Amino acid sequence: MASNKRWIALFVIFVIISLGSGCQGERKSIEGRCDYDGAKIEPLYAVYFTLQDGTEKNFCSIACASMSFSALKKQIKEVRVVDEPSGNKINASDAFFVESEIVTVPHVKNRIHVFAKKEEALKHIQKFIGNWVENPFLL
Amino acid sequence: MILNALSITMIFIGALSALLAIWGGISSLILYRKWKRPATPEEKTSLEDRSYLILLIMVIVLVVRLINWPLFYVTLQSFISDIEGAMCIFGVTQVKVDLTRFSEILKPITFFFIGAWLILHVLDRATKTSPLMRRKLFLLSIISLLVLIDSLGDIFLILGIAPESLVSCCTTITDILNRPTRTTPESIFGPQYARFLQSIFLITHLALIGFVGLILRSKKPRRAILGFLCLFSIVNAALFLLSQIEVFAPRMMHLPFHHCLYCLWQYVPDSIVMYLLFILGTFSVGWGFTTELFGRQGEAADLLPGCLRKIYWFAFFFLSASLMMLLIHLLID
Numbered sequence: 110m111a112s113n114k115r116w117i118a119l120f121v122i123f124v125i126i127s128l129g130s131g132c133q134g135e136r137k138s139i140e141g142r143c144d145y146d147g148a149k150i151e152p153l154y155a156v157y158f159t160l161q162d163g164t165e166k167n168f169c170s171i172a173c174a175s176m177s178f179s180a181l182k183k184q185i186k187e188v189r190v191v192d193e194p195s196g197n198k199i200n201a202s203d204a205f206f207v208e209s210e211i212v213t214v215p216h217v218k219n220r221i222h223v224f225a226k227k228e229e230a231l232k233h234i235q236k237f238i239g240n241w242v243e244n245p246f247l248l
Numbered sequence: 249m250i251l252n253a254l255s256i257t258m259i260f261i262g263a264l265s266a267l268l269a270i271w272g273g274i275s276s277l278i279l280y281r282k283w284k285r286p287a288t289p290e291e292k293t294s295l296e297d298r299s300y301l302i303l304l305i306m307v308i309v310l311v312v313r314l315i316n317w318p319l320f321y322v323t324l325q326s327f328i329s330d331i332e333g334a335m336c337i338f339g340v341t342q343v344k345v346d347l348t349r350f351s352e353i354l355k356p357i358t359f360f361f362i363g364a365w366l367i368l369h370v371l372d373r374a375t376k377t378s379p380l381m382r383r384k385l386f387l388l389s390i391i392s393l394l395v396l397i398d399s400l401g402d403i404f405l406i407l408g409i410a411p412e413s414l415v416s417c418c419t420t421i422t423d424i425l426n427r428p429t430r431t432t433p434e435s436i437f438g439p440q441y442a443r444f445l446q447s448i449f450l451i452t453h454l455a456l457i458g459f460v461g462l463i464l465r466s467k468k469p470r471r472a473i474l475g476f477l478c479l480f481s482i483v484n485a486a487l488f489l490l491s492q493i494e495v496f497a498p499r500m501m502h503l504p505f506h507h508c509l510y511c512l513w514q515y516v517p518d519s520i521v522m523y524l525l526f527i528l529g530t531f532s533v534g535w536g537f538t539t540e541l542f543g544r545q546g547e548a549a550d551l552l553p554g555c556l557r558k559i560y561w562f563a564f565f566f567l568s569a570s571l572m573m574l575l576i577h578l579l580i581d
Contacts, residue, residue, distance in 0.1 A: 120569070146419045146506045147515050148335045176423065177505055215333035216417035 145173035146217075153196055154213045156246075159187040170214035171206070171221040175245040188246040192225035199223075201246040205230040209239030221245070250330045250411045254323040258406050261316055265309050266399035272306040273392025280385035299381065306388060307369065310362045313395055317355045318524075320402065324348075325514075330411040337510035338418035343409045351401045358394045360531050364538040365391055371543050371555050379546030387542070418508035422493070429493045429507070442495050449491040452484045453571055460533065460564045464557065474537040481533040488526060500577050522573040529566030536560050 143150055144166040156174035158166040161184050168174035171190070178185070188201040193213075205224045213219050221242055224230035233239055249255065279299050287295065324340045334340050341348040365387050372380035421427075430441075437444040459477055463469045497512040498504050500519060512519050536559040543552050 117565075120565070145503065146335070146417075146423070146508070147501060147503050147511055148417075148419075173419065176419075180505065215414065216335045216339060217419045218333070218416045 141167075143167065143169035143173050145169070145177050148173075148214075148216055151214065153191055153193060154219065155191055156201075157189040157198065158185050159189070160184045161186050170217050170219040171223070171245060172214065172217040172219040178246055182248070185246075185248060188248070190223045190246075193222055194229050195225065197225065199225050201244055202248075204244065206242040206244055207233050207239045208242045209233060209237035211237050249407045250327050250409055252326055254319070254326045255406050258316075258319065258323050258402055261312060261319075262399040262402040262406070265313055265316075266396050266403070268305060268309045269392040269395040269399060272302055272309065273389045273396065275302045276306070276385040276392065277389040280382060280389065283382045283385065299385065303369065303384070303388075306392070307366070309395065310366060310391070313398065314359060314362055316398075316402070317359050320351065320355060321513075323406070327409060331409075331413050331415055333415045333417055335417045335511075336508060336514050338422070338508055339415050340409065342415040342417070343413045344405055347401065347405050347408065351398070351405055354394070354398050354401060356527070358391075358398045360534060361387075361391050361394060363531055364535050364542075367535050367539050367555070367559065368542055371539065371548050371551060374551050374555075375547040377547050379548050380543060383542050383545070418511060419506070422507045423505060427507070429490055433490065433494065445487070445491045446495045449484075449487045449495075452480075452487055453567065456481055456484045456533070457564060457567050457571070460560050460567065463536075463560050464564060468553065469540075469556070471537075471540050474540050478534050478537040481530045485526075485530050488530075496574065496578070516577075518573070519577075522570050522577075525566045525570035525573065529563050529568075529570060532559050532563035532566060536563065 141150065142148060145168055148169045150167055150169045154170050156168040156171060158168070158174070158177075158181060160166065160181070166177065166181065168177065174188075178188075189198045190201050190204050191197070192199050192204070203225070205227055207222045207224065207230050208220050209222060211220065211222070213222065222230075222233060222239070224233065230241075234241070275298070279295065279302065282295060283299075321337060324337045327340045328334045328336065331340050331343060334342070341352070365384070368380055368384055368387070372378055372384060433441040433445050456477075459480065463473070463477065492509060492512075493507050497509055497519075498506055500516050501512055503511075503515075513523075536556055539555060539559060540552065543549070543555065
């Protein structure tokens, strides 16, 4: 009976320690990652939603952002995307979207590219057999 | 093949256990057939000596195969950085989809049968006359076949996963709107299916813990009741899986639209402990039934109630602990 109690005590301690370390690890690992699937964000392909309450949601790709967009649409104030050639953040309504055979974010097979200038987008279309895509973040 | 310490270990364990499973399986089948035949005392002694050697070696092999299940996932996890497009184990499973799925189904089945056999072995070892020896040998020959298939599956899978393979990961499959884990409960419960799923799982899980508690209180539980409890634990396991995918995993990850359990293990590492406790709790309920089914023989029948009590005590504890971990997570979140 005493041995049973010792086992129980050990197990409870084990569960508490793993729970504590797990929660800590959880906070660390999710910070700065995609708010859709938790993947690491490559800044060149990121999408940023600013919500009405001022909070920001970050996504690793157009694919992840567009999957969240329908659910968050009513709360979104502004959507910013990154111009691929320059790396600058621009408003999604000012951007040109192109779909081509080049994959930007492999884990979601994202093929949609963002450009601030129409000439750059056209160049990409011609070079990589692309086509125009409508802005997926129309508010 | 992706070469690292874990993949080499997996192949080494796979090759060794495959060879020993062939030897152990055939030997135990031969011994099973010879066991009941009339024999001289010398022949009987030789038979017993051989059986003890086989059992000793096979116990080691089986324990290693028990450890192999978590090792399998640790190995797949170690491959993530070498597979383009993989961000969790799901991506790695997409390189050899059918073989990985086959291994993922076979491993828990093998784990369950090995556990059941080891409990029978421990029960039989506690007796003086080994009344379960013949049954043990027969069951061992069947388990050896499972071990052989599982080991060969491991070897082919590890050898078959090529580095730099290009795959899509979980987001493109587990999060689509027409995923079966969503459409099936939605067709039954409607758009509010998540809330129903959560409640039903909590009710069945608590009911399972309650039933196990009742078994612990009863002096001589009936076999039919233990069988029913075993089936109920399977239903509970299915609900656990469904509710984890659809409700709990997204909440624990703080990613409300993401439903990948492999990502959960990655982002919330202590969920692995919770899963381990749940699996051991659920399997313990099954092991209680298999021990009752095969262990009621001769001298072992006298020791059976004590053994069953221990097994169901473990089930009660593991199931309660996993529920406690889940509730703490939900409260923290």
